[in-house]
Amino acid sequence: MASGSAELVAFLLVISGWVLVSSTLPTDYWKVSSIDGTVITTATFWANLWKTCVTDSTGVSNCKDFPSMLALDGYIQACRGLMIAAICLGFFGSICALVGMKCTKIGGSEQTKSRIACLAGLIFILCGLCAMTSCSLYANRITVEFFDPLYVAQKYELGAALFIGWAGSSLCIIGGSIFCFSLVKDNKNRRVGYAYNTAASAISTRTKAYNDSTDFKAPNASPKHFDKNAYV
Template identity: 65%
Template sequence: MGNMATEIVAFLLSISGWILVSSTLPTDYWKVSSVDGTVITTATFWSNLWKTCVTDSTGVSNCKDFPSMLALDAYIQVCRGLMIAAVCLGFFGAILALVGMKCTKIGGSETTKARLTVLSGFHFILSGNTHIFHFDWIYGEFELGAALFIGWAGSVLCTLGGLTFCLSMSEGFSIRQVA
């Protein structure tokens, strides 16, 4: 029974992390910069994976979508690919976890369910770790935006959930002794 509770906690951690990582994909503030005047902030520059914008002191925003994918810098293309891979890996990890958990009635024998759960754990670990390295393209006068911190928190939750899935399956791979 303790193993089933561990799987449920791992599933909740992993799904929470996957939701956080997925929510950073459309979030606007990946990197932020402000130009200050003498009394007020005159302009705020911010950017995400899809566009760059400037907001003036009156609140008017002007955004420009990035050009075609072939005209983008390599680091933005890599970040986009890693984020989409993280979302897809988390989705397939969730499906494998639902099939492989002991509290579900589908998935086959206990050994098969254990293998599916470990595979799900690896999916969540990979999903979490693909988001960790996105701060490399933020440089110069820009500051880290809220999307990066949300994604890092989600990646930690995904990794913890995936590790818990992998470690909870020790009895699913028992070695039989041959006399």
């Protein structure tokens, strides 16, 4: 029962994390910067993995898509690949988690379902690591440019998408770890049960053999009584 509850909690965590990671990819504000006037913000610059935009004080946005994938900076290409890999891994991990959970009726025997659940946990851990690496790589580039005194171009700050990505990747890693630990606990309990049953069966076999040997009596056998002078 405890293992089933742990798997249910892990499933909710990984699904929530995967949804957050998936929503991070099309989110606009990966990095943001603003130009402030005397009273209001005159312009807000923001960018994500696909485009860069500017929004004026009236709320009108002008965006420019990145013209060529091959002409992009290396860190943007790496972030795109890692985020897409994280989303794909989360999809396959969700299928494995549904098959491997004890509350479902598919997946085969209990031992097979436990292995599938462990595989789902490993997939979600890898999913979380990919998403966290992508967000951290992008954030590192922003902070390096922001604190570089020789960088004269527009400086940006961390956007909301990065924090959403970090939260989602953390949930995926935590939920995947719970899946793996539940399998380890099940294997430990199963081994203890097998050892106990083996010891009990061995004791019962020895007891039965002993009883059979002591209860065996030859037919029509009468007890022998020897006198003290029998050997004289």
